[in-house]
Amino acid sequence: MAARRALKAVLVDLSGTLHVEDSAVPGAQEALKRLRSAPVTIRFVTNTTKECKRDLLERLTKLGFDIAENEIFTSLTAARNLLEQKQVRPLLLVDEKALPDFTGVATEDPNAVVIGLAPEHFHYEMMNKAFRLILDGAPLIAIHKARYFKKKNGLALGPGPFVTGLEYATDTKATVVGKPEKTFFLEALRGTSCAPEEAVMIGDDCRDDVGGAQDAGMRGILVRTGKYRPGDEDKINPAPYLTCESFPEAVEHILDHML
Amino acid sequence: MSCVLIACPLAYPYEKRAVVGHLQHPVVRPGLCICEHSLPPALEKSSGNLGRREAVEQLDSRVKTRIKASGLKLRFCTNETQATREKFVKKLQGLGFDISVAEVTAPAPAACRLLKERGLRPHLLVHDDLIPEFAEIDKTNPNCVVVGDAAENFSYANVNEAFRVLIGLEKPVLISLGRGRYYKETDGLKLDVGAYMKALEYACDVEAEVVGKPAKAFFESALAEMGVPPQQAIMIGDDIVNDVGGAQQCGMRAVQVRTGKYRPCDENHPQVKPDAYVNNLAEAVDVILGQL
Numbered sequence: 001m002a003a004r005r006a007l008k009a010v011l012v013d014l015s016g017t018l019h020v021e022d023s024a025v026p027g028a029q030e031a032l033k034r035l036r037s038a039p040v041t042i043r044f045v046t047n048t049t050k051e052c053k054r055d056l057l058e059r060l061t062k063l064g065f066d067i068a069e070n071e072i073f074t075s076l077t078a079a080r081n082l083l084e085q086k087q088v089r090p091l092l093l094v095d096e097k098a099l100p101d102f103t104g105v106a107t108e109d110p111n112a113v114v115i116g117l118a119p120e121h122f123h124y125e126m127m128n129k130a131f132r133l134i135l136d137g138a139p140l141i142a143i144h145k146a147r148y149f150k151k152k153n154g155l156a157l158g159p160g161p162f163v164t165g166l167e168y169a170t171d172t173k174a175t176v177v178g179k180p181e182k183t184f185f186l187e188a189l190r191g192t193s194c195a196p197e198e199a200v201m202i203g204d205d206c207r208d209d210v211g212g213a214q215d216a217g218m219r220g221i222l223v224r225t226g227k228y229r230p231g232d233e234d235k236i237n238p239a240p241y242l243t244c245e246s247f248p249e250a251v252e253h254i255l256d257h258m259l
Numbered sequence: 260m261s262c263v264l265i266a267c268p269l270a271y272p273y274e275k276r277a278v279v280g281h282l283q284h285p286v287v288r289p290g291l292c293i294c295e296h297s298l299p300p301a302l303e304k305s306s307g308n309l310g311r312r313e314a315v316e317q318l319d320s321r322v323k324t325r326i327k328a329s330g331l332k333l334r335f336c337t338n339e340t341q342a343t344r345e346k347f348v349k350k351l352q353g354l355g356f357d358i359s360v361a362e363v364t365a366p367a368p369a370a371c372r373l374l375k376e377r378g379l380r381p382h383l384l385v386h387d388d389l390i391p392e393f394a395e396i397d398k399t400n401p402n403c404v405v406v407g408d409a410a411e412n413f414s415y416a417n418v419n420e421a422f423r424v425l426i427g428l429e430k431p432v433l434i435s436l437g438r439g440r441y442y443k444e445t446d447g448l449k450l451d452v453g454a455y456m457k458a459l460e461y462a463c464d465v466e467a468e469v470v471g472k473p474a475k476a477f478f479e480s481a482l483a484e485m486g487v488p489p490q491q492a493i494m495i496g497d498d499i500v501n502d503v504g505g506a507q508q509c510g511m512r513a514v515q516v517r518t519g520k521y522r523p524c525d526e527n528h529p530q531v532k533p534d535a536y537v538n539n540l541a542e543a544v545d546v547i548l549g550q551l
Contacts (some may be wrong), residue, residue: 091497122418124414128418132448154423155426160461161461165455165457165458171440
């Protein structure tokens with residue numbers, strides 16, 4: 001096996017990995033402290049479409065995690081980066097709680113469309129507005145393409161089906177910026193001066209966290225917390241670099257074997 | 260969109276080779292299918308055409324009466340699902356066209372036949388004005404979803420409800436009344452049923468069954484209603500894929516009119532080659548009748 005480059009960056013998933021709902025994973029706060037003693041850059045990454053960085057930071061701080069806002073990278077950040085790269089003005093079909101992450105982005109006379117999980121915007125009139133922009137050449141950016149999600153009273157359509165409908169009507173393809181897209185992981189590393197081969201991702205979603213990271217050239221550690229189900233590690237190819245109990249064990253492995 | 264389908268009885272002995280434009284095959288008193296969008300601008304949802312009354316008179320005298328006089332059968336094939344056939348016909352009659360419900364082939368009745376045949380009870384995601392077409396259908400305890408051009412009824416809540424029915428079925432069946440991507444209204448382009456069909460297909464990982472143009476079964480239904488085989492029928496339409504392509508795949512000949520949804524780039528379509536191009540419906544009829 002080829003010699004591995006030294007580890008310089010660690011990406012950590014949030015929901016299901018550092019915390020589950022409103023409780024921290026046992027021992028995670030101390031594990032994070034120990035990880036900070038190592039010479040690695042840390043990024044906290046998530047696929048949210050309706051929590052801005054400020055809200056995420058507040059929640060994590062309340063749970064006892066020592067995190068800085070600029071260490072957080074979300075699919076909303078990825079979308080914003082893409083808008084800035086393309087120098088376009090978006091029609092933002094996102095939850096209003098996500099809007100703070102787009103402060104400073106011009107939105108008058110839009111020439112791009114950004115779609116997140118925003119059922120309040122997925123009515124016919126707004127969909128037609130988005131459709132006409134895209135037909136006129138506006139790029140369609142999807143925060144992610146989840147088919148549906150679970151709510152207390154049943155399943156509910158995610159943004160994926162609406163993005164698919166717009167792709168069909170306009171005969172175009174959306175750029176998807178959330179996990180497990182390669183761009184998400186590469187963008188998360190932007191500004192860390194670390195290459196994917198020098199980074200590891202820790203997460204509970206085998207396909208979206210570990211699979212996606214490994215496809216981008218990183219190593220992936222699957223933790224058995226959150227949405228993990230026994231046998232998940234057999235569902236991706238190549239298999240996760242490591243499967244372990246939880247975030248603290250992942251950190252121990254990094255400190256003992258990967259630096 | 261309606262296609263003028265002119266059909267002729269097999270028994271009629273008259274035969275003449277038609278060499279007009281690209282019509283190179285013997286035409287035995289063909290049947291004509293008309294697409295309503297190949298009717299003159301008067302019928303575009305964007306009305307306000309000054310020449311409307313004149314165009315209507317022109318159409319009526321040049322098309323309907325001539326067709327009737329020649330003994331050809333006529334059928335209007337439409338993918339309209341925002342209204343019942345009655346309402347659709349009333350609208351056209353209001354604009355001066357001589358047309359009756361019996362001459363219309365539309366997706367909703369075709370869907371009803373399919374539902375009855377297969378014992379399917381639909382959850383309907385359609386325009387309110389289309390619901391009467393399903394009056395005779397058992398809609399209790401739905402075991403399938405029927406989606407049409409629901410327009411304002413495509414709220415998140417309604418699409419979500421249809422999704423929940425579909426995902427809850429052991430064997431999800433999604434029936435779509437067409438697969439159009441968009442259509443033109445007075446206030447701009449709007450998403451058609453195809454976009455929402457794709458949305459539900461993606462959400463539930465199923466493939467929809469399409470009733471309506473360009474599905475083969477739809478054209479076959481129109482031909483059956485006229486009692487004419489495809490080889491003796493000609494389709495006239497403005498939608499190169501749904502009218503012309505769909506009809507040809509059924510074994511019919513098809514003529515593209517340069518009105519309605521037509522765009523010049525259609526003449527370079529990679530797959531569909533119409534049997535003839537004409538500027539408008541009246542010209543199409545001139546050309547076809549002139550060959551008899």
